[in-house]
Every structure is written in C-alpha cells, then in structure tokens.
Amino acid sequence: MNAQAAALKTSAPQTPSLPQAKPEAIGLSGARLQKLSDAFKREVDRGTLPGATVLVARKGQIGWFDAIGRQSPAASAPMAHDTIFRIFSMTKPIVSIGIMQLLEDGHFLLSDPVAKFIPEFSETKVGVENNGKLELVPARRQMTVQDLLRHTSGLTYDHTGNGPVQQLYNESRLRSRKISNAEHATMLAAIPLACQPGTDWNYSRSTDILGRIIEVVSGKPLGAFLTERILAPLQMTETAFFTGEANAGRLAEPFAKDPWNGEEVKLFNMLEKPVMESGGGGLVSTTMDYARFCAMLLGGGSLDGNRIVGRKTLELMASDHLAPDVVIKGDLVPAGHRFGLGFAMRTEAGIAPFLGSTGQFFWSGMAGTFFWIDPREELFAVFMMQGPGQRQYTRSLVRNLVYAAVE
Template sequence: MAELGFASPAEVGLCPVRLQRMLSILQADIDSGRLPGAVVLVARRGKVALFESLGQRDPAVAGAMRRDAIFRIYSMTKPVVSVAVMMLMEQGKLLLSDPVARFLPEFLNQKVAVERHGRLELEEASRPATVQDLLRHTAGLTYEFLGSAEVQQQYAKQKMGSRERSNADFSRVLASLPLMYQPGSVWEYSRATDVLGRLVEVVSGKSLGEYLRQHIFIPLGMRETGFAVAEADHARIAEPFAHDPDGGVPLRLLEPRRSTAMESGGGGLLSTAMDYARFLQFMRNRGELDGVRLLGPHTVDFMTSDHLGTIPVTDDVLPAGYGFGLGFAVRRAAGISSAPGSAGLYYWGGIAGTTFFVDPVEDLYAVLMIQAPNQRDHYRPLFRTLVYAALLD
C-alpha cells in the first residue's frame, strides 16, 4: 500500500510562514498548560504539506507527542460507518428509503414522546424512520447528554452510553424507548450511527469491527484504526490532562486498552492522524485510494450534499450556514458561518477534541488530533481559521 505523497507547502499553494504560525499558536497553548499535545496534518492537491507533532503524548509521563500517536476519535467514527452503509447500498443490500425495522425489527411500531400539560404521552409515529434518517440524524433519536427532556432522562437511566452491552443488545434497549421527535421532522444529533453499526452487522453477517477491518481499513491501508489498541501499541495512546485546565466538568474518556462488548458505530474508534488522512484522501478522490475503489464517485457526492433542506435543526451542535449529508456536516454557502470555508466543505469532529474538514473547491483537507475535551469548541474554529489563512491561491 503506497504512502500518501508529500510536498512543500509552497508547491501546493500554502504559505509555509503562516503554517508555522499555526504551529506556534498551538505550541504557545501547550507551553501555557492549556493543551497537552497535538498532531496536525494539512494536505492539498493530493499531497501532505504539513505533518507535525507538538507537546506531550501523555501529560502524566515524560515523552514527546509522536506523529503516530493513537487518539480516541469518538464521533469521527460516524463518517467511516456511514461509508460502510453506503457500500452496502451500492451492493444492492439496502435502500436508503428502507424502514430501519426491515433490518432491525425491534424498531417496529415506535412511539413518540409528547409532553402535554406536564405529562408525558405517547403517540404513534407518523411514518417509520428510514436508513436515510439514521444517516442524517432525522430518525427522532437523541443523545442523553444533550439535555434533560424526559426521553433523554430515559436514555440516561438505561445507560445508553454503556459499552458493556453488545451492539444487538444496545439496539433492542434503544428501540424500547420512545422517540424524542417524529421521524423526519427535525435534525437532532443522536445515537443514530450506533444503530447503523448494528444495521451493518445484520446486513453483512459480520461484527461491525470485522466488517470495517475487512472492507475499509485493510483496503485503504488504515493499519492503526480499530475499536481497541493492541498491548504492543499502548505506549502510543495520547492522553488528556488529569485535571481540566479550564475548570470545566471533566469527561471520562473511553478506555482503549481493552475490547468492549459494544463496538460503537457512533463513537468507538481509535486512529492516528495519518490513518484518518488516508480516509479523507479516499473521500477527496470521490471513493478511491491507490487504485482501490470502495464507493462510486456519485455516491460520495451524494453523501457530501445537504440532505436537510428545510428540516429544522434543534440545537447548536450544527452551526449556522451548515446542513447535513450522510455522515458529515455540509457547508451551504461561503458566508454565514463564523469560520472560513467554501460551499460544499464537509467536516465533523469528536468529543475528545479531534476534528477534520475537507474542502473540494480548494482541494484541501486537514486533521487536528488532540485529547482536550473541554477545549474542543475553541480549537476547531481556530484550526480551520489558521489553515485557511495559509492558502495562497
């Protein structure tokens, strides 16, 4: 498997001085004790122009961050699982218009929770949730940490974030709970991609981890990506500060050193900056890498188009100026958003701080790997702003 090619920044229309300024800004935050460490990768025109590691891999032990450090990427798992679903679609094994219950019968006859006069009532779903609804987060599901509504409290009581139940058991428990919204009525960030992980298992006949390994990771040369880290590689795992430097509520990060019953399609993968860059180059190539094609070009275009239209968005997880495709947030216009970017840009990130974006107009993609959960809302737009500041043409 060929490695991604490298070029100097100037060769691909990036300013080396401005890229260095980005590294200096991150290094200053490392020196001040706000950020433990980072791995930064910026690529344009199919070539990696910047690939650097900064700071510490683990603040609790001595040792510099490595470019091959392994990060908990959390929701950056979602685009990968969405690609798996679209591969199954291209094989004729499912349609996006199929009801979820066709594959997961526990989702038959779902009820929607409605609060009336201070009481929770259940009403019939106006239509079944579809595979497309799961991919674009319009299936009526939610996340327990996004609020304190009755349905979210039920998610919390049932410990829907637990990794100690199998994907099959997760799906059955989630399906037994009421929906937060009518399917197709709103965009609500949710556990939908965890459901897609179970759907992949049922349709393919393989565990999610095995399907991803055989059909995505091996073909794309993503040798360092999976749901657990082998013991020989434990010394490469990036860690956060033990105590949050901004005084925020500490988040207990997943333990990557052991396998768990649940392989979370919504947030369970571990990866490296270069492995994820290979995935992004595959996407930028519209479904192909090193002569290996996993998706048709038009399928990639379809995934990275807006699938919301006029469907309203419930919260600020999806920023102004963006719609949502099939696994990715998609920029609708060059303006509106407070961060720079072209119409058609797509991106996502993980709750521990990792983030990426792909800009087809500029033939540009970039990955920032950090383990700083409570600082993520600062570093995502900062990283994007500094990368775009380095564009020269």
C-alpha cells in the first residue's frame, strides 16, 4: 500500500481523521512527497531511526500521511498511523494554549508576577558564579506569566548546560515523575535563577510552572483541565499523560543505544501513570491527534466549529516576544528565528540552513517529534519518531523535503 492509499486507512477510528485530498489538488507534488518518504526509508535502512510517521496538510486537507519502518527496534510491528509517541516538549504549546484560555477568561494579565499564584516565587534569588563559587543576589524584578511563556523567567533545565545552577537542578528531585506539580513548583522556587528575569532566553521548566498556575487558577489537575478545554473539544482522544495497558502494542520505542554515539537511551514508560503531570514534557499522543491540534492553530484557533482560543490571542502567541537585547542561550532557536508565547517562529527568509517561510511557528520534542504551522502556505506538518540523538538532523531533513513538494 503506497502512502497516499494508506492515508485513507487509519487504525485509530476513535480519533477522527481530517479531510484528505490528492496532493496535486492542494498544491503539493505527489512525486516529491514520495521522495520524502523514500528519504526516511533510507534513514531507517541505515539504522538512523527505527521508524517514523510524517503527515503533511495544506488548505485544510491532508495530502500525505505515511508510516515508515517499525514502531520498536525490539519488535516486528510496523510503524502505524495510530502509533503512540512520547511528545515531550510538544506538550508545551498545548499547555501554552491552556494558559491563554485562562487569560481570555479574565483570570490574570501576562504582566502578573508568578508569585501571585505560587507565593514561593516571591523571594527567589539569582545565582551568579564568582571565582568558581555561587553567589546569590536579589532579582531585579519578579518573573511574570509572560516570562514563563517566552522562557525569559530565569529558570533553566539541568540538561542544557553545566553551570552551577544547573548542577543544583541535577542534585534535586526535579526530574522525578513521583512528585506533584505543587511539590515540583515549591522545589524549583527554592533553587536560584540562572539569570535575571527578562535578560536571557533559557529553555527551561517554565512551562511546568505554567501547568501549576493552570491548576491553581482552575482548581483542577492539569490533565483534567487540558482534556476539558482542549483535548476533548478537538477530539484528541489519544493524548494524555499516560496510556492504558491495552495500548502496549502501539508504543513507539527508540534504539536501546544511540546509533551515532552508542550512549544508552532512556525514555519514560508511557504505560505508567505519573504523579506529576508535566506541562513541559509529559504528554503522549498520536500523529493524527497532534494534527488536529495543528489544524486548529492553522485555522486561527478553531476547528470544526469549536473555538479553542481567540484569533488575536493566537496572533499574539505567534509573534516575537524577545526584546532586542535578550540573549538567546543554546541552539534550540535557530538562526533567523525568534520566540513567542509557547512557539518559536521564523522571522527571516534566509539565514537558517533549511527551507521555510517567514511567519511559520513551531516546536518539537526531545525524542524527535516535530511540528510546524505555515500560515503563508496554508500548510502544517507533523513528524513523529523516537530518536533523541537524531532529532536536529531529522527536523531539518523533513523541513527541506516537505517544502520541496510545495508547488
């Protein structure tokens, strides 16, 4: 069965599909999309990744949906349209939409301090390295909800560097899935910030704190809020913080050791219900589920008559929120790009070493999942795999190949 024929058959009937069309009917080249699939089949044959799915939609219709390789290197089951993946940081855009829903309900302003909802953050200090020692200095201002959304809060991640503050993260229980969101927030507030709020872009646990704010404001667990306000209205029936034992045969798994450097690969157990519902990286999902989220984003905040977030709110989220003097740390925001409220966006036609359009917005997950929305081309794409070490390579590869097919 070729990719286009396979797109008409989904083994997850509980998740409604989106409208489908032949590629040429929506301004895509079927021959070039076949080259996209062929390229990833070569990567599977080379042992770069066990398998992947790729879905491309334009003008409101799916033009390509292919499942390539195997779900798991330890089993013979082929990759499928309804395979379940850890989406890690692709959780962040969903939670960011959730916090903006509460903004639209009038519960707070973006300029409100985080301490208004989590008092432990009112006395947070900033850690400064001085002659090899960590010194604590007062924060010049409080971190805000906007800082959390755009990762200028001063929070960080333990895996994005080896500074003294990140070492404190490593020594803590922040990575435990057995603590609550409330416990996680209290623990994080006791650790110094990596920089003054508003000065640096540091990829961070900020969205986990947004998840806790959602709980405080709504009075509901994060998972229950997301289901009620986003997942159920969008009929994303397979997206949650874990999946049931009945789905054990549908889980995508990585190679036990990274195929490029030989390091052991450890990802969380998707069948285990966590205590902490991580707003920064805890969801599991399917390609079609996330495609429905993307269709809502491309649709200006609504899908099938269900408005999830306002058009102008989404417009604000997909705009640049970094002041000119903000230092972007790390390489997650590529050259020619900036960051908004929950998404990165392309601001330059050139500079970046891969194809795209100005105005597109996107984010990705640590295990290799990736999506982007291109309003100019009326296009979105969802790519799913489980290969942490290959994620940067595959992100650029899939971008180039999808855009090569745009007529």
